[in-house]
Amino acid sequence: MTEGVTDTGGSGGGSVAEGDRHVRVVLVDDHRMFRTGVQAEIGQTDRTGVEVVGEAADVDQAVTVITATRPEVVLLDVHLPGGGGVEVLRRSAAMMGDASQPVRFLALSVSDAADDVIGVIRGGARGYVTKTITGTDLVNAIFRVRDGDAVFSPRLAGFVLDAFASTDAPPVDEDLDRLTQREREVLRLIARGYAYKEIAKQLFISVKTVESHVSAVLRKLQLSNRHELTRWATARRLV
Numbered sequence: 001m002t003e004g005v006t007d008t009g010g011s012g013g014g015s016v017a018e019g020d021r022h023v024r025v026v027l028v029d030d031h032r033m034f035r036t037g038v039q040a041e042i043g044q045t046d047r048t049g050v051e052v053v054g055e056a057a058d059v060d061q062a063v064t065v066i067t068a069t070r071p072e073v074v075l076l077d078v079h080l081p082g083g084g085g086v087e088v089l090r091r092s093a094a095m096m097g098d099a100s101q102p103v104r105f106l107a108l109s110v111s112d113a114a115d116d117v118i119g120v121i122r123g124g125a126r127g128y129v130t131k132t133i134t135g136t137d138l139v140n141a142i143f144r145v146r147d148g149d150a151v152f153s154p155r156l157a158g159f160v161l162d163a164f165a166s167t168d169a170p171p172v173d174e175d176l177d178r179l180t181q182r183e184r185e186v187l188r189l190i191a192r193g194y195a196y197k198e199i200a201k202q203l204f205i206s207v208k209t210v211e212s213h214v215s216a217v218l219r220k221l222q223l224s225n226r227h228e229l230t231r232w233a234t235a236r237r238l239v
Contacts, residue, residue, distance in 0.1 A: 062092075112155075
């Protein structure tokens, strides 16, 4: 975790734990080791003011935990079993209705792809930060989102501004729509020149799983090798 955040809201930041600042958070990510790391980094309530009141690894668990605990902020991964972060946003909104205490969502993802950022913001998230963020900046981002600000990792805010400034709907890419969210993530990393071992480490999955995803992508896109895949992704500005 090494980067800062861009605050596009109005109330400002401040130090991590000022006075009696306290926020209840649910952590949604399908990688247990990552959840454990985030919990260790930000979950020391007496130091950070953050109380992690629940965790979830997929869409169904997330909706159940969020509706049961009614946290102030949900740290939400974009790619989850069961439909992804957008599905969590949709189902949570339907379950909670007009709750007096709003639950605000901050996307926390390894992906910095424009379509992932725009998708969850359109779905209702208040911000989007990548997993290279520092623990201190993540805590501050949580409080800012709780207070109604929109917070983004550097350069990601530009994706959102560009998307919402345009009145034209994005073109439908039927080839890309054939891929699952995880396959798209692997595709981007392959196109950026990552080796299978590096992708496995980045996504907390096995090399064998990476190989399976690459095979599925090549089959669905009717491509022969990673060089063709890289050209395909570059032509669609996915890299």
